[in-house]
Amino acid sequence: MAHFTKATSVKDWLNQRLAVEKVEKVMMSEYWIPKNINFLWAMGMVLVVTFALLVVSGIFLLMYYVPTTADAFYSVNYTIMREVDFGWLWRHVHGVAASVVFLIIYIHMFTGIYYGSYKKGREMIWISGMLLFVAFSAEAFSGYMLPWGQMSYWAGMVITNLFSGGSLHADGLVEWIRGDYVPAQAFLGRFFMLHVLLLPLAIMGLIGLHFGALRIPHVNNQDGEEIDFDAEAKKYLDGDKAGSKVMRFANDFMSKDMMVVGVYLIFFFYLVFYNYGFAMDPVNFDPADGLKTPAHIYPEWYFLWSYEILRPFSIDLGLILFAFAQVIFVLLPFLDRSPNTVPANRRGLFAIWFWVMLANMIVLTAMGKLPPEEPFSTIGFYSAIIFVAQWLLLPIITMFEKKV
Amino acid sequence: MKNSSRRGFMGKAFGAVAGVGAVASLYAMKKSWDPLPSVKAAGFTTLDMTIYEENVMVTEKWRGKPIFVLKKSAAVMEKEKGNAAAEARNIKIGDDNFMIAIGLCTHLGCIPAFREDEGNFLCACHGGMFDASGLVLKVPPPRGFDIPPFKIDGNKLILGEVGPEYKTMKDNGVTL
Numbered sequence: 001m002a003h004f005t006k007a008t009s010v011k012d013w014l015n016q017r018l019a020v021e022k023v024e025k026v027m028m029s030e031y032w033i034p035k036n037i038n039f040l041w042a043m044g045m046v047l048v049v050t051f052a053l054l055v056v057s058g059i060f061l062l063m064y065y066v067p068t069t070a071d072a073f074y075s076v077n078y079t080i081m082r083e084v085d086f087g088w089l090w091r092h093v094h095g096v097a098a099s100v101v102f103l104i105i106y107i108h109m110f111t112g113i114y115y116g117s118y119k120k121g122r123e124m125i126w127i128s129g130m131l132l133f134v135a136f137s138a139e140a141f142s143g144y145m146l147p148w149g150q151m152s153y154w155a156g157m158v159i160t161n162l163f164s165g166g167s168l169h170a171d172g173l174v175e176w177i178r179g180d181y182v183p184a185q186a187f188l189g190r191f192f193m194l195h196v197l198l199l200p201l202a203i204m205g206l207i208g209l210h211f212g213a214l215r216i217p218h219v220n221n222q223d224g225e226e227i228d229f230d231a232e233a234k235k236y237l238d239g240d241k242a243g244s245k246v247m248r249f250a251n252d253f254m255s256k257d258m259m260v261v262g263v264y265l266i267f268f269f270y271l272v273f274y275n276y277g278f279a280m281d282p283v284n285f286d287p288a289d290g291l292k293t294p295a296h297i298y299p300e301w302y303f304l305w306s307y308e309i310l311r312p313f314s315i316d317l318g319l320i321l322f323a324f325a326q327v328i329f330v331l332l333p334f335l336d337r338s339p340n341t342v343p344a345n346r347r348g349l350f351a352i353w354f355w356v357m358l359a360n361m362i363v364l365t366a367m368g369k370l371p372p373e374e375p376f377s378t379i380g381f382y383s384a385i386i387f388v389a390q391w392l393l394l395p396i397i398t399m400f401e402k403k404v
Numbered sequence: 405m406k407n408s409s410r411r412g413f414m415g416k417a418f419g420a421v422a423g424v425g426a427v428a429s430l431y432a433m434k435k436s437w438d439p440l441p442s443v444k445a446a447g448f449t450t451l452d453m454t455i456y457e458e459n460v461m462v463t464e465k466w467r468g469k470p471i472f473v474l475k476k477s478a479a480v481m482e483k484e485k486g487n488a489a490a491e492a493r494n495i496k497i498g499d500d501n502f503m504i505a506i507g508l509c510t511h512l513g514c515i516p517a518f519r520e521d522e523g524n525f526l527c528a529c530h531g532g533m534f535d536a537s538g539l540v541l542k543v544p545p546p547r548g549f550d551i552p553p554f555k556i557d558g559n560k561l562i563l564g565e566v567g568p569e570y571k572t573m574k575d576n577g578v579t580l
Contacts, residue, residue: 377531
């Protein structure tokens, strides 16, 4: 056993047993962040805060929600919304956060793509981030089932049908996933379990991996500059704070981070109190009915771009392209053949690639929301083709990129 | 050397035990997600086929799924003439002709709406269309409506039981 001495203070007592000072240094005061960054570097903390809001509001919803097909709808729309004091607050925080979290994830993702933060040693940051995106998508989808309204039911029907694999007709697999021929009690029960236990556990684990992946390569910076973190940290600790290219994570970086979080939270609670409607689909205020499809089924806005890639094609091709769209972002570090870790605006053709990708995904999102009629179907069709073509072109245009 | 081989043996022995346990528990987990016997046994629906009116689409329910029943008029039958795919799907009960199908789009399972004026089905989800015989008019659906297992019993139709007419359709690839 290690040697313990009589503690001189509470802190010393804890230090001897838990090395709290060492932990504080490793996690906060001597975790180094580059100085040349901008507000987009705060999105990680904004996501942490949003996830915390989801967990806390979810805990309160969980106490009154009843996961049965007979009672789910009323436990949400009557018990939680009408009877529970401030039940509406938890529901609206949960709904708005579930939508806004994807907006921030997309900003976080495109920031990473723009600044090349997935390259040269940062591949695992990117991959763990994309796994988080997948886990959040599954979490959002499973949560969307729980109010057991018309959109819940029909989104559940359509998405689980994707697993039949088109012409493969894996209907047995679809029935296995549902536990029934159609979404019913077995389906609601298992998606409830996934939403409140298994997927949140997976998300927390992946967040740990995502943070861990940052430790060795460190956070990227605005110029993609390769910083010698040990040398710069020494400079900082020796007193040359102004000359050093790095700063402490806490309190230096955190203070600005939390400033952005503060602005974000004002925007967030403005939505929660005055503009929550966008996160609450009116169709889902009708109880689930297996014999009546709503006139127009569409997913939440954050899934629209990939939904639109599915829509204009025959089922097999649609499913293949849809699967392609789901996984292709994970492969970005390997499809980008250029050695340059610099912002996109200094990378020639890649700059065009980046802005076309961003604009095209916005077009796909808009077309996915519109009914499947002309001219939207045609625009969606060409946008989907551009999306796929861009990914096929990426290795070629980056291979010929000049070294900056 | 002796020690390490002993450790190696223990490692392999544990691996074997854990492997058997892992496979067994995966099997149990898989089976726990299977549809329950009560769900599977949920039955057979019997329809009285004399109550339907021509060109009025009625939705019945079988195993939680909507079943389209459309009694075809002479005009529709005239249009179908010569179209082998449409004729093969026709279900004749007494003197009446029916289109009976699972009312789920074969694309991703939305319920297409019957448009009385056009006499066809339109799926709101992805714009797929089906004609009055249940054949695809417009993609993305990969095939016509699926036909549920049925048995004709006089003027009655039993959904869920396999009769000779259904078996012929299935064998000829008319339905899945």
